[in-house]
Amino acid sequence: MPHIVKSFDVELGKLEEGLARMGGMAESQLTGAIQALEGRDSELAGRIMADDDKVDGYETFINEQAIKLLALRAPVADDLRMVLAALKVAGEIERIADLAANAAKRSLVLNQLPLVAPMRSLIRLGRLAQIMVKDVLDAHLGHDAERALALRDRDQELDDVYSALFREILTYMMEDPRTITSCTHLMFIAKNLERIGDHATNIAELTHYRVTGKTVLEARTKRDVSSFIGVGGDLPDPG
């Protein structure tokens, strides 16, 4: 709602605008990282790595803006929630961009080695992560708690695809140990993408909190079983 002190709304607006810009930047970093992987484009990967600092710059701006608001305006209720959510969401977006930059960094190695088949599944995993990030940022900026919570099912899908990919890569490197180096980096990139899904889910829950004032009580049941893969043999079903 509007405030008597107009400049308060102006400053809240700056915070939202900063989040929107930071989110857009993280989105394009993730898109670029996947393009660099798919196109074996080391020059693009280098740009993604270099631009990670810009995302950090946005986070610093949002933190300073939030602290200024808390110190000078002492917001309460909905406004306090928005400022605190902005602080935490900025942290989640920074991690998403950081994981995208690390994927780009690893693609530099992959581009020096022969292409391995599981890359196709990795790109599919990347597309899923991309969609999640876009949707959750739209939901957050649109203050849409319902849409945000729906995102959590998408994260289960991402975890399932990740677990299957983990097994695929494991099989592939066992069948051809010469691919161990490539497959190892593929596994870490896959893990990065799975983590990006977790951060998107955190943003979804922060959106729910920011809009409704209630934290999401129902605990998430993670279905990423890759930590269990290997139990009782070299390549069993996940325990």
Added chain:
Amino acid sequence: MPHIVKSFDVELGKLEEGLARMGGMAESQLTGAIQALEGRDSELAGRIMADDDKVDGYETFINEQAIKLLALRAPVADDLRMVLAALKVAGEIERIADLAANAAKRSLVLNQLPLVAPMRSLIRLGRLAQIMVKDVLDAHLGHDAERALALRDRDQELDDVYSALFREILTYMMEDPRTITSCTHLMFIAKNLERIGDHATNIAELTHYRVTGKTVLEARTKRDVSSFIGVGGDLPDPG
């Protein structure tokens, strides 16, 4: 400094006490995870995994306490910094405990497979991470900005040990592909420990901010080169 409103200090105290308990819990979770790995103790690993919820409970308490303080007391200056730092530090401690629990989870798989030699180096990496976490929590609770910043060099050491271990594991699995499953989980546990060092470093910087009011401008130069391992062949020096 003491406040006119005594109950304000009481509530700030609760926040610090919550952080101290949460930090102690995360420390013992990490210690237990390393014990479970070294002793191939699946029962201990199970307890570590089960207790992760308790750490999350502490974070919820700290978040609620911080929000209550911000809403009812509108702290400024040093008090505002302490509340915001507590919010962020609690998030970092939660990640440390979560990574320890994931290491415990992976140890369940390793206990079902033959012991692999790089485990010795992994335990050494774990001990380094343990020391970092203990020191940074002591520095934070002791409001010791100098001691906190000194921690950042320790993180470089951890990154160096991690990069060496990454190469060791890669060599080991290439020489004996039957160890690929074990070595893969070893790699992810090593990555978890390296990440724990990053979170400890974040706590160090938050401590510096909390005590001095200044954020750490000097950017950290990460020396973890494992993302680059593999450039130009199957096992070159890090690029």
